[in-house]
Amino acid sequence: MLALGIWVLPALCVCAVGKKETGNSNEMKMWWREDPLQQSLDLVYTEIEHLKNQQLIMKQRQDDMKKVMTYCTQTRAYKESDANLTSLQEGSSPVLLPFAQDDEDEDSDSDGHLLPDPCNHYTALDQSWRATNFSTKNVACDRRVNWKGWYRMFYRGKTIQMPEICIKKEMCGTHAPLWLVGGHPRLRDGIVTRKICGHWNNNCCAFKSHPIQVKACRGNYYVYKFVQPMACHLAYCADVNTLVCGRCKKDEICTSRDKINWFCKKSPSRVKSRVHFFASYPGRLSGKVNRIQYRKVYVNVGQAFNRLTGVFTAPVTGVYQFFFSTQTANNGAKTDLWLVVNGYWVAVSHTQVSRSNSVGNLSTYMTSLRKGALVYITHNCGNSWANAASNTITFGGSLLLKRK
Structure with missing residues (x-):
């Protein structure tokens, strides 16, 4: 295509000169605009510019790919090389980890402008001298650090968090260790502001340092917006007892009774969202029985059914479905x-036979219950029978839909 442009250009110049000698400049201009060779030349130049733009775009993509590969290599080295992760020296520096932005987690400022989620944009702070079990004569001072943005704390590559209790002085590689007052937030709390205290002279809050911002992130970790403390020598602590929190599963929460020993346990909200029970009475019932105490419990997910009392207590507000059954013999009585439900008789399982026969009946009932509602079965009249194998006198139910 370039060869075509080089061949056409001299011909156009010659034609243009020929027209100029006639003295009719208007005809020459008109001819110049409508000549098909000129149109072809314009297309050639347009195609050249398009190719140049495509080349620039490809070069930009190659540069972006190089950046991504460099980041992946650095991240892999960061995870695999313990020597690069921590430093026992006072001057060890944080490692910046850029993370891809998640639009769903973006916050907005007062003017409505989108802000990057700090859970995805933070600096990894991995300095083992900040640990609550570390003491040294070479004390550190966080007032000398130029804090910028958000930070996630690590200990030798494992996620860790600030202590929520008073730390002994001369620990965390400094004179007065800084700890978090008020505890860490929950996921739904978003970004919160917490007070910071430093321990000195038997006073857990001898230094009331400047407050910081904290946010809980998916994956059992926290990010902190550290600021310069009010004086030296103060430094932010990393609680080695919370290392277990980074190993908790998605359906678990990290908790502690004494804020020293931490452990993972099932999230209460998830347990309460799954409620199923099934129980039976392996014997005979006759006449009036105010509350049947079902002695064999086969299923009790959520632990909402009490086998000792025979009462089901709704653990959450929602829609529930229950079923109950009986088996009666040929005595002619119903x-x-x-x-x-909460003292009201709402549904009946009725049987009555007049001939030499036995019949059973299963009834179901669906209703909305508030948290704490009490549900049980009463044997109002007649005779029911069952044995260990038959399971003809039963009671069960499930949570269908959880509501706020």
Whole structure:
């Protein structure tokens, strides 16, 4: 295509000169605009510019790919090389880890402008001298650090968090260790402001340093917006007892009774969201039984059914479905079992036979319950029978839909 442009250009110049000698400049200009060779030349130049733009775009993409590969290599080296992760020296510096932005987690400022989520944009602070079990004569001072943005604390490559209790002086590689007052936030709390205290002379809050911002992130870690403390020698602590928190599963929470010994346990909200129970009475019932105490419990997910009392207590507000059954013999009398909700008889399982026969009945009931509602079965009249294998006198239910 370039060869075409070089060949056409002299011909156009010659034609233009020929027209100029006639003295009719208007005809020459008109001819110049409408000549098909000129149109072809314009297309050639346009194609050249397009190719140049494509080349620039490809070069930019190559540069971006190089940056991504460099970042991945650095991140892999950061994870695999323990020597690069920590430093016992006072002057060890934080490592900046850029993370891709998640639009769903963006915050907005007062003017409505989108702000990057600090859970995805933070500096990794991995300095083992900040640990609560570390003491040294070479004390550190965080007032000398130029704090910028958000930080996530690590200890030898493992996620860690600030202590929530008073730390002994001369620990955390400084004179007065700084700890978090008021505890860490929950995920739904977003960004919160917490007070910071430093321990000195038997006073856990001898130094009331400037407050910081904290946010809980998905994955059992926290990010902190550290600021310069009010004086030297103060330094932010990393609680080695919280190392277990980084190993908790998605359906677990990290908790502690004494803020010293930490452990993972099932999230209460998840346990309460799954409620199922099934129980039976392996014997005979006759006449009036105010509350059947089902002795065999096969399923009790959520632990909402009490086998000692026979009462189901709704652990959360929501929609529930229950079922209950009975088996009666040929005595000619009716047998009624009632489902009782908060003292009200709401549904019946009714059987009655007049001939030499046995019949059973299964009833179901669906309703909305508030947290704490009490549900049980009463044997109002008649006779019911069952044994260990038959499971004909039963009671069960499930949570279908959790509501706030």
